[in-house]
Structure formats: C-alpha cells, structure tokens
Amino acid sequence: MADDPQRNFxxxxxxxxxxxxxxxxxxxxxxxxxxPLDLDKLSTFSQRFPLPSMYRIHVWKVLLGILPxxxxxxxxxxxxxxGQYQDILEGLEVMRYINSSTPSTHIYLRMFQLESQLLPxxxxxxxxxxENEDFLSIARAMEEIVDDPVDCYWLIKCFVNQFQAKxxxxxxHLPKSLEHYLSQEEPRLLTHLRNSGALALLPYSLWFRxxxxxxxxxxxxxxxxxxVISGSCKILVFVALEILLSYKIVxxxxxxxxxxxxxxxxxxxxxPANRSDCFGFPLDNNISLPDPAGEx
Numbered sequence: 001m002a003d004d005p006q007r008n009f010x011x012x013x014x015x016x017x018x019x020x021x022x023x024x025x026x027x028x029x030x031x032x033x034x035x036p037l038d039l040d041k042l043s044t045f046s047q048r049f050p051l052p053s054m055y056r057i058h059v060w061k062v063l064l065g066i067l068p069x070x071x072x073x074x075x076x077x078x079x080x081x082x083g084q085y086q087d088i089l090e091g092l093e094v095m096r097y098i099n100s101s102t103p104s105t106h107i108y109l110r111m112f113q114l115e116s117q118l119l120p121x122x123x124x125x126x127x128x129x130x131e132n133e134d135f136l137s138i139a140r141a142m143e144e145i146v147d148d149p150v151d152c153y154w155l156i157k158c159f160v161n162q163f164q165a166k167x168x169x170x171x172x173h174l175p176k177s178l179e180h181y182l183s184q185e186e187p188r189l190l191t192h193l194r195n196s197g198a199l200a201l202l203p204y205s206l207w208f209r210x211x212x213x214x215x216x217x218x219x220x221x222x223x224x225x226x227x228v229i230s231g232s233c234k235i236l237v238f239v240a241l242e243i244l245l246s247y248k249i250v251x252x253x254x255x256x257x258x259x260x261x262x263x264x265x266x267x268x269x270x271x272p273a274n275r276s277d278c279f280g281f282p283l284d285n286n287i288s289l290p291d292p293a294g295e296x
Contacts, residue, residue, distance in 0.1 A: 024049040028059075036069035037062055046230035050223045057146060057155070063229050064158035085150045088114055096122060105139040108153050115157070134209045135160060141213035145222050159229065163211065167233040174208045177237045182244060189248045198251075198260035206265060207240045215267060243267055 024045075031041050032055065042059060045051075051059055061067045066081065067074050088111045092098045097110050097119070109132060113119040128136060139156050146152040179199070182190045193199040206215055211228055213221065227235040243264065244251065254260050 025052045025055075028052060028055055032058075032071075035071060037071060039063065039069060043230040046226050047232060051226050056222060056226070057151060060155060060159075060225075060229050061151070064155065064162055066154045066158055081154055082150050085111075085153055104149065105136050105143065108139045108156055109135055111153060112157050112160070130205070134205070137206075137210045137213040141218065141221055144218045159225075163228065166231070170233050171208055174233070174237055175202070175204050177234070178202075178240050178244075181237065181241050185241065186245060186248055189244060189252060192252055193260065196255055196257055196260070198254075198257035201257045201261040202240075203261060203265050208236050211236060212239060215265075 028045055028049075028051070031038065031045060034041075039062070042063060046059065046063070058067075062069065067077055089098075089107070092107070092110050092114065098107050102110075109128070110119065112135065135156075138160060139152075142152055142156050142159070146155055179190060190199075193202070203215075206212065212224055215221075216224070224235060224239055247263070247267070250263065251260060254263060
C-alpha cells in the first residue's frame with residue numbers, strides 16, 4: 001500500500017487542497033472493521049494522527065477498556081456499563097451523598113470514590129483536596145467533549161485510572177524532562193526562568209497532573225488527550241514546551257516569578273503571537289522535536 005502511486009497521489013492532492021484527514025479517516029475505518037479490534041494498531045494510529053471527531057469517543061472507549069476489542073459485544077457491554085452507572089448513582093442518592101442540586105462533576109467524583117473505596121463518611125466530607133481538584137478539572141473538560149453522562153463518567157474514571165497506573169511514577173520526572181528539551185530549543189529562556197525563580201512555579205499541576213484540562217479549548221485538548229489515552233506521557237512535555245516557545249518573548253519580559261505563573265495559567269485566553277495554532281507541533285509534528293509516539 002505504501003508504494004501505491006495512485007494512493008500517494010491522492011494523499012498529496014488531499015493535503016494540498018486542505019483535506020489532509022481524508023486518507024487517515026479511511027485508514028481508521030479499516031482498522032475499526034477488524035475482528036477483534038487491534039488495540040496496538042489503534043494506539044499507533046492515535047499517536048500518529050488526530051482522531052476524526054466522529055470516531056474519537058468510540059476509539060477512546062476501546063483504548064481505555066470501556067468497550068472490549070470484540071465489536072459484536074459492544075452493545076451488550078454498553079448496557080452493562082449503563083446499568084452499573086445507574087446502580088452507583090442510586091446508591092449515592094440513598095446514602096444522601098448527592099441530590100438534585102449536586103453538580104454533575106461532583107457526582108462523578110463521588111461515584112469514582114465509591115468504586116475506588118475512597119468515599120468519605122458524610123460527616124467527614126470537606127472541600128476537595130488537590131487530588132480531587134485534579135479529578136474535577138478533568139471531569140469538567142470531559143463534560144465539554146462528551147454529551148452522554150454515562151459515557152462521560154466511564155471515560156473520566158478510566159482516563160484517570162489508566163493515567164495514574166501507566167504514568168503515575170513518571171509524573172515527578174516530567175518537569176526535568178521539560179527543562180532538558182527547553183535547554184536544547186531555547187537556552188536563554190531556560191536561564192531566565194531559572195534565574196528569576198519562575199522555573200519552580202510553572203503550572204506543572206495544570207499541565208501534567210490535569211493533562212491541560214482547563215488550559216486549552218476542547219478542540220485542542222481532545223487532540224492532546226488522543227495521544228495520552230493511546231499511551232504517550234511525553235506529549236504533555238512537548239505541549240508545555242510549545243507553550244513556552246510560543247510566548248518566549250513575553251516570558252523574557254516578566255521578571256517576577258508570580259507574574260510568569262499567572263500568565264501561563266491564563267494561557268487559554270490568549271492567542272500566540274507568532275502562529276495561528278500553538279498546538280501545531282505536538283499534534284502535527286511541525287517542529288524538530290522527538291516524535292511523541294516513540295517516547296512514552
């Protein structure tokens with residue numbers, strides 16, 4: 001297939017006229033016809049290309065284990081997931097942890113805590129701690145992407161569980177990895193951040209623990225999450241790096257570390273000065289940094 005001149009011509013033509021995703025969509029549709037689905041191939045595809053929006057949620061559910069590789073079981077398993085969701089919801093209502101005025105994201109948190117055997121006593125409930133705030137941030141972002149509450153809960157739960165299981169031990173090392181790549185790309189900026197004391201105050205929790213939830217518009221965030229769900233932790237480093245590179249002129253002009261942290265926490269409200277899409281590199285591999293598919 002790789003040597004098919006007709007296919008190569010079509011690919012080049014589609015990309016030239018702005019329909020780059022046509023061939024990728026066809027390739028994904030072929031993968032989704034496999035019986036059973038090949039999780040390795042789906043993961044590789046998701047690492048290399050942004051998922052078409054019409055298939056994104058379905059692929060996420062398969063990669064996160066919400067649906068099994070055997071497509072003929074999807075309807076039945078989907079029914080089981082819905083039933084389990086309803087049982088947990090009703091249990092929390094009976095125990096009076098939730099009511100009609102409870103925000104949906106807090107309902108998801110209580111459901112997650114119940115299933116994880118971490119549900120506090122009603123008399124001991126307190127404002128969410130940092131770990132719960134991470135969950136709620138991801139839940140709020142997922143809610144903007146997924147309409148169905150059953151799918152939304154299962155995606156939040158499995159996303160959080162998979163992320164912690166696969167990458168929990170790697171999270172403390174991501175800031176150093178970011179420093180390494182920044183020293184290669186823009187050493188002057190790294191020196192400025194280090195000397196000003198801002199390096200230690202970069203929003204690492206927002207970037208790495210919350211996977212940029214609340215930082216980007218959903219249209220960009222879901223493309224980052226395509227990579228995380230399919231197995232790339234380093235993509236978070238590359239996206240953080242691209243943010244720093246995109247705003248390097250502004251950051252070089254901020255001397256107070258608190259000012260740098262505040263600016264970067266509000267990055268979603270700004271447009272980069274030097275490009276129309278500051279997420280171009282990690283998602284489309286437009287600049288010469290390591291391929292995230294090769295470094296997890």
